[in-house]
Amino acid sequence: MTDTKTRIAAGLERAFAENGFAEPNIDSLREAAGVSLRTLYKYVPSREEMVLCALEHRHRRYMQFVFAxxxxxxxxxxxxxxxxxxxxxxxxxxxxxxxxxxxxxxxxxxxxxxxxxxxxxxxxxxxxxxxxxxxxxxxxxxxxxxxxxxxxxxxxxxxxxxxxxxxxxxxxxxxx
Structure with a gap:
């Protein structure tokens, strides 16, 4: 995973963990990811993909935290x-x-x-x-x-x- 994609995934995970899945709008997700809207959509082209990206990132972090x-x-x-x-x-x-x-x-x-x-x-x-x-x-x-x-x-x-x-x-x- 590229540094940009990892940063986006981490920001999205944080946004969904703090605000749930219904509340954050695309602009707040973009802000949490720390990238432009264009960059966000380049790496994760839909809100559904953003959720999956965030959860996949969380899975990797969880497995490292618990099992290392x-x-x-x-x-x-x-x-x-x-x-x-x-x-x-x-x-x-x-x-x-x-x-x-x-x-x-x-x-x-x-x-x-x-x-x-x-x-x-x-x-x-x-x-x-x-x-x-x-x-x-x-x-x-x-x-x-x-x-x-x-x-x-x-x-x-x-x-x-x-x-x-x-x-x-x-x-x-x-x-x-």
């Missing part, structure tokens, strides 16, 4: 990952998942639904692989999604609950 340099495997890795997801929620997503918000704003947009599914599957697969629970991706998905949905209401208590559920899952598999 995870120490160990098994239960220590799982706890680290849950702490990092909570850290992301605290710093980047205090109002909930931007991917879910995008789909809620345009529920019939198949490209958004596909991107949401891809993001959630990649997250669950990475958590499952790093924790040694590769065959339990469904359960991992429920725990991660539960943590992300509950974190805005309960913060650290949600993280503690996710760790407890992860421990139960691991102990039931003899991986603890």
């Amino acid at each position: 340099n995870v120490p160990a495997t098994g239960k220590p890795a799982l706890h680290t990952l849950f702490d990092r997801i909570a850290g992301w929620m605290a710093s980047e997503a205090a109002h909930g998942c931007l991917f879910h918000a995008a789909v809620a704003a345009a529920p019939r947009d198949e490209r958004l639904r596909t991107l949401l599914s891809k993001h959630k599957n990649e997250v669950a697969q990475a958590v499952a692989d790093l924790s040694g629970l590769a065959d339990r991706q469904g359960e991992i998905t429920l725990i991660v999604e539960g943590l992300m949905q509950d974190w805005p209401l309960h913060g650290d208590e949600a993280t503690k609950c996710a760790k407890n559920l992860g421990d139960l899952l691991m102990n039931g598999r003899g991986l603890g």
